[in-house]
Amino acid sequence: MRAQPVITAIGPRGPMTVNGQVAKSLEALIRCGTAGVTALEVASWAYRLGAYVHNLRRDYGLVIETMRETHEGGWHGRYVLHSPVTIIGPKL
Numbered sequence: 001m002r003a004q005p006v007i008t009a010i011g012p013r014g015p016m017t018v019n020g021q022v023a024k025s026l027e028a029l030i031r032c033g034t035a036g037v038t039a040l041e042v043a044s045w046a047y048r049l050g051a052y053v054h055n056l057r058r059d060y061g062l063v064i065e066t067m068r069e070t071h072e073g074g075w076h077g078r079y080v081l082h083s084p085v086t087i088i089g090p091k092l
Helices: 020-035 049-060
Strands: 006-011 014-019 064-071 074-081
Touching: 006 020, 014 020, 014 049, 020 049, 020 074, 049 064, 049 074
Parallel strands: none
Antiparallel strands: 006 014, 064 074
16 A cells, blocks of 8 residues: 655644645645646546645635636636645655
8 A cells, every 4th residue: 555645834824734635736736836737737646636625725724716717618727826835844
């Protein structure tokens, strides 16, 4: 069994430890910066990106904007992290 990814960081509420897919989502949000990230861009591993973003908002108080991008046939969300987050632990 593979070990879960873990990130230790400093966020708006202070130190935090984020595990699993939520940690990978946080790392993607930080890496993508103001360009943000969509579920399609991380589809190889983030099967529920919206849920992971919800957890980051609820559990860690992060401000993550959902930008609505229209396309033929509907729309999708692009998530942009606005809270300052500094990774102090292992990077993925």
